[in-house]
Amino acid sequence: xxxxQSLKFIALFKxxxxxxGVDYEIMMLILRIKLTMDERxxxxxxxxxxxxxxxxxxxxxxxIYGLYSLLLLPFLFLGDNYIFGMSVQFGIILFILMTSxxxxxxxxxxxxxxxxxxxxxxxxxxxxxAAKTIHILIYMSFIAGAFVALxxxxxxxRHGIVFSLIFLVEIVLTxxxxxxxxxxxxxxxxRYFDGERLKDxxxxxxxxxxxxxVIGYQVLIQAFDIANFNIEYVxxxxxxxxxxxxxxxxxxxxxxxxxxxxxxxxxGLAVLMPILxxxxxxxxxxxxERNLEKLLSDTKARKPSRSLLDGxxxxxxxxxxEERVFFRFSxxxxxxxxxFKLKVFPNVGLALVFPILFIFNELRIRSLADISEGNMYLxxxxxxxxxxxxxxxxxxxxxxxxxxxxxxxxIARETAAYSAALKVFLSKLYLPIFLVLSIVYVGIFxxxxxxxxxxxxxxxxxxxxxxxxxxxxxxxxxxRSFEFSQDQGTARNLxxxxxxxxxxxxxxxxxxxxxxxxxxxxxxVVAIFVVWRKxxxxxxxxxxxxxxxxxxxxx
Numbered sequence: 001x002x003x004x005q006s007l008k009f010i011a012l013f014k015x016x017x018x019x020x021g022v023d024y025e026i027m028m029l030i031l032r033i034k035l036t037m038d039e040r041x042x043x044x045x046x047x048x049x050x051x052x053x054x055x056x057x058x059x060x061x062x063x064i065y066g067l068y069s070l071l072l073l074p075f076l077f078l079g080d081n082y083i084f085g086m087s088v089q090f091g092i093i094l095f096i097l098m099t100s101x102x103x104x105x106x107x108x109x110x111x112x113x114x115x116x117x118x119x120x121x122x123x124x125x126x127x128x129x130a131a132k133t134i135h136i137l138i139y140m141s142f143i144a145g146a147f148v149a150l151x152x153x154x155x156x157x158r159h160g161i162v163f164s165l166i167f168l169v170e171i172v173l174t175x176x177x178x179x180x181x182x183x184x185x186x187x188x189x190x191r192y193f194d195g196e197r198l199k200d201x202x203x204x205x206x207x208x209x210x211x212x213x214v215i216g217y218q219v220l221i222q223a224f225d226i227a228n229f230n231i232e233y234v235x236x237x238x239x240x241x242x243x244x245x246x247x248x249x250x251x252x253x254x255x256x257x258x259x260x261x262x263x264x265x266x267x268g269l270a271v272l273m274p275i276l277x278x279x280x281x282x283x284x285x286x287x288x289e290r291n292l293e294k295l296l297s298d299t300k301a302r303k304p305s306r307s308l309l310d311g312x313x314x315x316x317x318x319x320x321x322e323e324r325v326f327f328r329f330s331x332x333x334x335x336x337x338x339x340f341k342l343k344v345f346p347n348v349g350l351a352l353v354f355p356i357l358f359i360f361n362e363l364r365i366r367s368l369a370d371i372s373e374g375n376m377y378l379x380x381x382x383x384x385x386x387x388x389x390x391x392x393x394x395x396x397x398x399x400x401x402x403x404x405x406x407x408x409x410x411i412a413r414e415t416a417a418y419s420a421a422l423k424v425f426l427s428k429l430y431l432p433i434f435l436v437l438s439i440v441y442v443g444i445f446x447x448x449x450x451x452x453x454x455x456x457x458x459x460x461x462x463x464x465x466x467x468x469x470x471x472x473x474x475x476x477x478x479x480r481s482f483e484f485s486q487d488q489g490t491a492r493n494l495x496x497x498x499x500x501x502x503x504x505x506x507x508x509x510x511x512x513x514x515x516x517x518x519x520x521x522x523x524x525v526v527a528i529f530v531v532w533r534k535x536x537x538x539x540x541x542x543x544x545x546x547x548x549x550x551x552x553x554x555x
Contacts (some may be wrong), residue, residue: 344389451518
């Protein structure tokens, strides 16, 4: 078992761990084993592709964070307005670190698989939790390092060494705050809930945190008065609730000599809050590990339930009993698959929030009456951002190993499985979001935009079909593991998101002609009919309730 450089660095804090009551030697042994297992794990996706990739694939994927770091560079060239530039920068950094913590490392923090091994050994709960936390911090430090390396180097040349030293210290404090805050939040949930309800609550907390980050970023921008590119900060007491401003204040105080009392208070919060959180967490570590055992129990046996609404949608949208069965199955998977909801529901929330945020931001410079006369209703197209990612995720499931049943079952038309899954996505995820936004937009822009809304809905259905045709890698939905879903599809997701721009452009051009929107709507409906029949051909004549044999179905 080789030595890891990250563990050599952690060894420098040996005395600190012992002071907190952690068994240092046992913790280091656990970490060494976990890091070794991380390197030896080969993603199943590479096996499926006929390729074998050795080493830690996480470390090989860090380049994408380096690419994202280009977003930070413009804020380094705003002159000496540190409170704005660095607050926005740390808002982005907090967003990246928190989303990584929620989506990639919550499963590590809440992992109970090693309990059967560790609980039979003389290892106290505080040491186990400390090992988990350090394990996460190691990988979070890799993410943070990849994300801020380029801004750090540019900052040295642009603002000097003092700037970069403050930047480095605050990155460490931010990383500690993210990990410990998330852990304390999970501890609170673990303490007051148990069984299956606990698992659902944790899932919803993760989703709400993801949405809160986006909304919080908008709140951060509202803290500054931006007019004619003149950015001015005006203090308000509610700014104490915005952590990115805490981390922008030390730059303003030290480099610009702004010693206003609120700048000193913000700086104090930036330093003290992570330290205070660590002290609280260290005392609650045994309680966290003890309550974590609730995830192993199911205190309430749930009775299988049938949704009347799902049954109604199945009858309205599906032509055959076989497709109705797949529809109810897909609807149940979307309802029960916690990891699917964690991956997809934040995007659903963003699709709901973004079109409203754009109107809200415009209200800062224009009246609602002025907005209602324009064509800002086209911002409703932003709700279509959930289409590529969600359709891509339809192929994954936590219980993917049960996918063999598709091959064993007497299925007359295999394409019915994915056509039903797409119908479930459109009816249960996309349509509710679209209807809510439509009500809001009609209230703002009046009923004159109803034909436009119909065109947006038809465009979303066509975009879903195009996305499926580009992304289709498997015959049946929910038959692949989530574990390595992020290793695939990133480029395709991005390119398919850009398709939304094409729909907006055509829609805008259609509005420039008399009755053009109606012609565009008819063309969309015809395209949907043609593409749907081509994508999901009825290559088997199936009587209702009497599936043809696989030979007859061309299988």
